[in-house]
Amino acid sequence: MDSKKPNRRGFLKGGAAAAGLAAGALQPAKAQKPASQWSEKGTNKEIIAYGERSRFVTSVRAPVAERDSPDAFGLMFHVLTPLQDSVGSITPSSLHYVATHRGSYVPEIDPKEHRLMIHGMVDRPLIFTMDELKRLPYVTRVHFIECIGNRSKPTHKTVQETHGMTSCSEWTGVLLSVLLKEAGVQNGASWIVAEGAEEIKGASSVPLGKAMDDCLVCYGQNGEAVRPQQGFPLRLIVPGFEGIFQTKYLRRIKVVDRYYMTYNDYGHINPDPKVSALGNQIGPKSVITFPSGGQKLSGAGFYEISGLAWSGAGAIRKVEVSTDGGKSWKDAELRTPAYPMAHTRFGLHWNWDGKACELLSRCTDELGTLQPTRAESAKYFDRPLDANFRVPGADNSVQSWKVSSDGSVHNGLA
C-alpha cells in the first residue's frame, strides 16, 4: 500500500501509525449536533460568558489514593494532576494539583475584604488592599510548584500517582522585594514568615535572601485571577522551593531576625536554619508522561516519547532518555522554553521494535546537577529505601516505565 512506503521523513516507516492510512473518501464527521446541544450544561448566556471543554475530554484530577477519598475530607486534601494527558508546559488551572494540610482546605475570600500586611523588622509597616497591590509594578513568570510528598511508590500505577503533585502556571504579581523595599527592611533582619488567611493560618519561613531575590506575591494565574484552590486572592510564590512555601491566601509577611518554626514545618523540622533554608529546594527532576504507566502502545512503530523536566535550582539544560533501561542515553529535544524553575517539555522520536523494554529520563539543570537514580537518591539521604520502597526525604529520582511486548506500560518499581 502506497501510504506505508518509506518517505522523506520516515516517521511512519514500518510503523503502525501508517496502518489503516489510505487514500479514500472521508466520511462526514459524525456526531455533529445542532447548536441547541450546547444548552446541555447551561444557558446560551453562560456559554458565551465562560467556555467549557468538550464532554469527550474526561481527563481529571484524582485524590491521593492512600490518603483521601472524594467523600471523606478530613484535615488533608490532596488531588493530583493528570500528567499522562498533559501537553506543553502550562497546567490548566482547573487541573492544577492541590495539597493542603491546614484544616479547612479552601476558604472563600472576598477580595474586597482581603488585606496584606508587611510588618516586623521594617521602617514602615504597610497594609495593602488588592486594588493597591495591583497598582504596583508587576512581573509575569512561568513557575512550577511541587509538593515534597510527590514520590513514586511500587503501588503507584500511573504518572498521575507517581508525579501528579507538581503543576506549572504563568504567574503574575508583584515581586516581594518591591513590597519589602517599600516597607524598608531593617538591619539584622534575616528571614520572613509568610502567613495565610485560612482557618489554621498556614505559615512558612523563607530566608530574606530568597525573599528579596525572586519571590512573587501573585494575584494572577494563567491569565486570570489565582484560583481558590491555589490561594485566591493572593499567593506567595517561592520559585523552586517545595509546595508548602507557596503560601496560599497570603495575608501577612513578618520580617524577622531568625528562622521561625511553623505549623508547616511538620515534615522537615530542623532547628538549623541552614538546613531548613536549603533542604527545601526541589532537585532536578524529570518524568516521561508518554508512554507512562497504564497507557498502552498500539503496536510497534513510531512514537514520540514526551515528558516534563524541572529544577528548583534554575533552568533545565539537558534531558536524556534511555529506551534500554539505562544502558544508553539520547539527548531529548526541549520543546518549550527552559525557564528557571519551570516545567520544560521534552520529546524524543522513537521507533519501538515491539519488544519489552524499559524507558527512563534524566535531566541536568543549569548548575550542572544531574537527576539522581533511585539508588543514588537514597544514598544521598544516607538512608536506605524505606519499607514502602520510597526514597527518604524529597524524591527527585529517575522514574522507570517498563513496556511489555503487548504494549502495556507499568511502573518500573512494581
Added chain:
Amino acid sequence: MDSKKPNRRGFLKGGAAAAGLAAGALQPAKAQKPASQWSEKGTNKEIIAYGERSRFVTSVRAPVAERDSPDAFGLMFHVLTPLQDSVGSITPSSLHYVATHRGSYVPEIDPKEHRLMIHGMVDRPLIFTMDELKRLPYVTRVHFIECIGNRSKPTHKTVQETHGMTSCSEWTGVLLSVLLKEAGVQNGASWIVAEGAEEIKGASSVPLGKAMDDCLVCYGQNGEAVRPQQGFPLRLIVPGFEGIFQTKYLRRIKVVDRYYMTYNDYGHINPDPKVSALGNQIGPKSVITFPSGGQKLSGAGFYEISGLAWSGAGAIRKVEVSTDGGKSWKDAELRTPAYPMAHTRFGLHWNWDGKACELLSRCTDELGTLQPTRAESAKYFDRPLDANFRVPGADNSVQSWKVSSDGSVHNGLA
C-alpha cells in the same frame, strides 16, 4: 503618616496607593466559610476533578453588541475576550474570543470518529485518526489569533469592545510540514485548502510556503485538548494570519496548484493570489488594557500602565507609550517573552498627576514595522475612514484612551 513618606523605590510617593496604608492590626479575613460551601456548584467529586474560579471573579466574555445577542444566535456568533481584566500573555481558554460565520457555530465532535485527510497534489494521500496524529512529532508554541473584524469604533466603550477579538494560547500539535512531507507534495503545487468539519464546511486557502513554514495542526491548547469553541478536536493554526485562516474542526487539507476562493473569503475576495496571500497577515498592533475605557483611576499617584502587543510578521521588538497624546513617547518594558506571532505583555511605571491626559501605545515588530496611527492606517488603504469612523480593511491603528481629571477613562475616538 509614616507610610506616606517617600522611600527608596518611591512607587507610592505622593500617590493614592499609599492612602490608607498604615501600621495596624490586620483584621481576620472575612467571609471565610467552612469547606461545605464548596458544594455550591457541584459535588466534592466534581470539585476534585476539575477546579473552578472564585465566585468573586466575574470577568466574562461578551457578545459583539452590534451583531449578536445572547438569546438570538443566527448565522453569526462572536464573543469578545475581557482584555481589561487580562494579566500575562496567555488567555484562559474559557475566555478565548470566538468568531464564526459558518452556520452551526459549535459542532459536537467525537474525537474517535474524527479524521484528517491530506490529499490533492500529493504522492500518498493519507487519512489520520486523532491517535495517529498524536504519535507524530509535536511542537508547542505560543500564538495569538485575531479576527480581521477586530476594530475600534467611537461607539466602543471598553477594550473588550475595541480589541476583544484577539486571544493568545500555548498551542500543541504537529507541524503541517510534517504531514505534507509524509504525503509527498508534488511539483507544481502552490496552495493548500483547509476545510473544517462543521455544517457549512468552512475552508481557507493558504500559500504552500506558509503551510510548509510554521503552520500547526493542533490538538492541544493551554495544556489540555483544544476547546470545542476553538475547533475541538483539531484546529489549523496559521501563525500571524487573520482568524478565519485558523480552520476549526480541521478534517481535510487539499494540496492544489492555485488560489481557491472559499466561503471564508467573503470579507476580502480578491482574485489576485498575491493580494490574497499577503493581505491577511495581522499588522503590528498594541493596546493598553489598563487603564482602558470604562475603568476608573482612584486618584493621582502611581500606576502601572499595562497592555498587549503582537504582530503577524514576527516577534515584538519595542513598545512605546505616550501619556500626553503622542507628544512624547517612552519605551515600555516587555514583561513576557516576545515570541513570534504572540501576545507580549508590556508595562510602564506611571505617576499620574491627576490632570486630564491621553494614553497611547505603539509597537514595532522584528521587521521594523511601526504600528500606524489611525490616520496613517486609513491612508495606507487609500480610503478615508468610513461613515462609522472605522479604519477600512484591517485595523491595527494606535488606540487612544482619554483619562479625565476624575479618573474615568474613555475611548479617544468617542
